[in-house]
Amino acid sequence: MLQLQPQNLLVQKTFGEAxxxxxxxxPLTLDRIVSDFDSTTLHISNxxxxxxxxxxxxxxxxxxxxxxxxxxxxxxxxxxxxxxTQPGVSVASTVExxxxxxxxxxxNVLQPESVVQLSLIKTLVLSYPFQLAxxxxxxxxxxxxxxxxxxxxxxxxxxxxxxxKPANDRITAIFETAFQDETDKVFGKVFLQEFVDARKRNRAxxxxxxxxxxxxxxxxxxxxxxxxxxxxxxxxxxxxxxxxRHFQTPELQFSTISQLTLFRNYFHYHIKCSKAYMHSRMxxxxxxxxxxxxxxxxxxxDDEDEEQVSHTRRTITGRKVVY
Amino acid sequence: MSYMNNPAVVMDxxxxxxxxxxxGNDSPSWVFPTAIATAQPSNAKQxxxxxxxxxASSVANTGQSSGSGRQYFGNSTSATAFNSLSSxxxxxxxxxxxxxxxxxxxxxxxxxxxxxAQGPSxxxxxxxxxxxxxxxxxxxxxxxxSIFKYLRTEPEDHCFLLTEPPLNPPENREQVAEIFFxxxxxxxxxxxxxxxxxxxxxxxxxxxxxxxxxGTVIDSGDGVTHVIPVAEGYVIGSAIKxxxxxxxxxxxxxxxxxxxxxxxxxxxxxxERIKQEYCYVCPxxxxxxxxxxxxxxxxxxxxxxxxxxxxxxxxxxxxERFMAPEIFFNxxxxxxxxxxxxxxxxxxxxxxxxxxxRKGLYNNIVLSGGSTMFKDFGRRLQRDLKSIVNxxxxxSEYLSGTKSTGVxxxxxxxxxxxxxxxxxxxxxAQTAEFKSYCHTKxxxxxIGPEIVRNFSLFNMV
Numbered sequence: 001m002l003q004l005q006p007q008n009l010l011v012q013k014t015f016g017e018a019x020x021x022x023x024x025x026x027p028l029t030l031d032r033i034v035s036d037f038d039s040t041t042l043h044i045s046n047x048x049x050x051x052x053x054x055x056x057x058x059x060x061x062x063x064x065x066x067x068x069x070x071x072x073x074x075x076x077x078x079x080x081x082x083x084x085t086q087p088g089v090s091v092a093s094t095v096e097x098x099x100x101x102x103x104x105x106x107x108n109v110l111q112p113e114s115v116v117q118l119s120l121i122k123t124l125v126l127s128y129p130f131q132l133a134x135x136x137x138x139x140x141x142x143x144x145x146x147x148x149x150x151x152x153x154x155x156x157x158x159x160x161x162x163x164x165k166p167a168n169d170r171i172t173a174i175f176e177t178a179f180q181d182e183t184d185k186v187f188g189k190v191f192l193q194e195f196v197d198a199r200k201r202n203r204a205x206x207x208x209x210x211x212x213x214x215x216x217x218x219x220x221x222x223x224x225x226x227x228x229x230x231x232x233x234x235x236x237x238x239x240x241x242x243x244x245r246h247f248q249t250p251e252l253q254f255s256t257i258s259q260l261t262l263f264r265n266y267f268h269y270h271i272k273c274s275k276a277y278m279h280s281r282m283x284x285x286x287x288x289x290x291x292x293x294x295x296x297x298x299x300x301x302d303d304e305d306e307e308q309v310s311h312t313r314r315t316i317t318g319r320k321v322v323y
Numbered sequence: 324m325s326y327m328n329n330p331a332v333v334m335d336x337x338x339x340x341x342x343x344x345x346x347g348n349d350s351p352s353w354v355f356p357t358a359i360a361t362a363q364p365s366n367a368k369q370x371x372x373x374x375x376x377x378x379a380s381s382v383a384n385t386g387q388s389s390g391s392g393r394q395y396f397g398n399s400t401s402a403t404a405f406n407s408l409s410s411x412x413x414x415x416x417x418x419x420x421x422x423x424x425x426x427x428x429x430x431x432x433x434x435x436x437x438x439x440a441q442g443p444s445x446x447x448x449x450x451x452x453x454x455x456x457x458x459x460x461x462x463x464x465x466x467x468x469s470i471f472k473y474l475r476t477e478p479e480d481h482c483f484l485l486t487e488p489p490l491n492p493p494e495n496r497e498q499v500a501e502i503f504f505x506x507x508x509x510x511x512x513x514x515x516x517x518x519x520x521x522x523x524x525x526x527x528x529x530x531x532x533x534x535x536x537x538g539t540v541i542d543s544g545d546g547v548t549h550v551i552p553v554a555e556g557y558v559i560g561s562a563i564k565x566x567x568x569x570x571x572x573x574x575x576x577x578x579x580x581x582x583x584x585x586x587x588x589x590x591x592x593x594x595e596r597i598k599q600e601y602c603y604v605c606p607x608x609x610x611x612x613x614x615x616x617x618x619x620x621x622x623x624x625x626x627x628x629x630x631x632x633x634x635x636x637x638x639x640x641x642x643e644r645f646m647a648p649e650i651f652f653n654x655x656x657x658x659x660x661x662x663x664x665x666x667x668x669x670x671x672x673x674x675x676x677x678x679x680x681r682k683g684l685y686n687n688i689v690l691s692g693g694s695t696m697f698k699d700f701g702r703r704l705q706r707d708l709k710s711i712v713n714x715x716x717x718x719s720e721y722l723s724g725t726k727s728t729g730v731x732x733x734x735x736x737x738x739x740x741x742x743x744x745x746x747x748x749x750x751x752a753q754t755a756e757f758k759s760y761c762h763t764k765x766x767x768x769x770i771g772p773e774i775v776r777n778f779s780l781f782n783m784v
Contacts, residue, residue: 002425002428004471004472005472008475009472009473009475010352010353010473010474010475013353014352031348031349032348032352033330033345033347033348034345034352035329035330035332035345035474035475035476035481036475036476037475037476037477038477038480039328039329039480041328041329041330180479180508181508181764183505184508265471265477268477268479269467269471272467272471272478272506272507272508273427273428273467275505275506276427276463276464276467276502276506277427279459279460279463279502279505279506280427280459280460280463280464283459283460
């Protein structure tokens with residue numbers, strides 16, 4: 001598994017099972033918590049008294065900051081527009097308490113494609129600021145020399161942020177990352193450098209977005225950060241520069257967004273994978289050392305005292321007789 | 324801290340099946356085989372060409388790296404898009420150039436592993452044997468994939484509850500802690516004994532009045548059946564008994580009966596389905612057989628097997644409906660080397676425990692695992708065990724001349740029996756105080772892996 005998938009497999013499986021069980025005539029009783037990366041919790045539950053109706057609620061750390069990116073109610077409208085076209089999915093009249101957003105799913109008419117869309121709900125929430133940036137880019141690109149003052153901030157973890165800044169020829173996405181663990185910091189540095197160097201090394205990926213990596217906040221967000229808080233030195237900034245070719249068509253936009261929103265998870269997943277790989281190499285090495293030590297062991301007979309020696313019988317060739 | 328609101332992850336890695344899910348749910352989110360399919364060492368020809376290119380790379384370093392760069396950054400999203408460099412020998416060789424690839428990520432777990440292993444390029448292995456982890460490399464990668472792909476959690480944000488079999492050596496616990504804290508940086512870790520969790524799961528039964536952690540757990544899975552006495556949350560290790568009869572033996576026994584009768588389809592799959600759908604435990608094997616002889620029509624039922632939707636085979640189901648689970652109570656009908664019935668084993672186990680906990684152990688016998696799901700299994704066990712106990716009481720009253728206060732035998736069966744261990748874990752991990760029982764990453768760094776040798780027990784109300 002080289003890359004993480006944008007959709008939540010568990011949501012997909014749960015809805016798939018629910019639809020199947022419903023069609024077979026014995027609908028499931030569901031009250032399930034499902035989790036996703038970055039403090040995201042999804043809740044799938046039955047509507048009261050109607051087994052054909054399910055609720056899917058989402059609560060995510062990024063919600064409030066994503067909401068602040070657009071005009072009030074913009075995010076809800078955006079999600080509603082995305083889900084309106086899916087048969088069987090509608091926005092619930094009331095949001096479940098403790099959650100940010102609730103969808104109502106009618107199992108009678110739910111299609112497999114809609115199930116996939118449901119499992120993408122977290123990606124869709126995070127794609128809202130990107131969509132705003134794409135829209136603003138479209139306006140800016142018509143009028144050259146114009147400068148945008150917008151800077152979308154998505155606080156997707158307690159101490160990590162994503163900044164999106166549209167300009168008239170590009171969109172810049174800047175990840176601010178911090179590591180809890182010292183070892184991770186070292187691994188992370190290697191990985192981030194690799195992201196930057198990959199373009200230099202490999203001619204085949206010249207069309208990929210440019211990646212920059214720095215300890216100081218990039219110019220785009222410097223003013224914003226200085227105004228808001230004091231900087232500590234443990235932060236790292238990863239900048240992705242998106243050119244129009246990365247978001248020309250809706251399909252491209254979707255793949256760009258889903259890969260960028262998973263960047264942090266992808267990154268940490270691979271740090272963990274490399275640690276696991278290192279561990280397996282260490283175990284291999286220890287095993288080979290143990291083999292060497294075992295080979296160097298002296299024979300038992302050298303340590304045995306007289307009494308025991310008299311008990312060991314030998315064949316004519318000198319081999320020991322084992323009782 | 325942010326992880327405080329996230330649900331804890333409950334993982335029960337068994338010999339046959341792994342149960343994964345989140346605390347607070349009533350059933351595991353994922354149940355799949357504890358299997359991992361890894362890329363097999365490819366043939367000798369490829370290996371030698373690797374060695375050549377590896378040798379060349381030291382000279383022309385840029386050429387090699389751009390070549391391997393392609394496999395990192397290929398646009399394919401599938402995990403199978405690895406080039407020929409991926410060979411098992413390169414993974415473990417001491418040659419540095421062999422380590423530029425991503426072959427350590429080329430594997431599948433669970434049901435996907437079973438499918439992948441049907442092809443030529445993957446080899447299947449089961450990292451857990453007899454309940455204990457045998458291959459830590461594979462287990463670490465199994466966990467990695469289950470956390471990130473199937474559960475989609477960032478381990479730094481969640482507490483983990485893992486299970487271990489009774490009599491698991493503490494070194495294994497330390498290994499688990501090393502993997503979870505060093506590789507995954509998990510926020511908190513709790514390792515619970517499976518039997519204790521099975522006891523906790525039985526609290527959902529209406530028969531249980533006080534929520535105590537004293538009782539006898541009969542855990543019967545696919546490979547082996549354990550009888551485990553637990554006193555106030557601690558396993559009495561010296562009294563644990565194993566029975567080499569479990570799910571697989573029942574399936575094989577059904578298959579044998581089907582073959583003897585000359586049924587049309589005698590595959591293991593059919594036998595397993597008959598076991599799951601038709602078998603039950605009868606009160607008395609002789610009476611049941613007489614009933615069956617007189618009126619065999621009543622028992623004959625059909626399993627309709629559609630083989631790829633083209634042909635249909637009809638298999639009669641006869642006496643194996645009650646004969647198969649009977650091997651727990653009369654093992655001599657199936658095996659010749661193990662002859663002690665289950666109720667006797669349970670009695671021996673409890674008798675091997677300290678005298679002051681025996682009443683509690685008789686009073687709370689809890690079933691767990693798929694092979695205890697047969698209808699009336701609990702009832703039969705309770706009846707047989709009661710007669711053994713009563714006989715002993717009568718005899719001791721006769722010998723001592725005093726009056727016994729009596730021993731209450733109670734076998735508890737409940738609806739969550741199949742995944743009892745996981746469910747018990749989910750129950751305990753959703754409590755508010757669970758996080759305070761976990762060892763955190765900070766504790767681990769302060770004290771070291773031996774910290775997981777002790778876990779405080781859940782204080783029961």
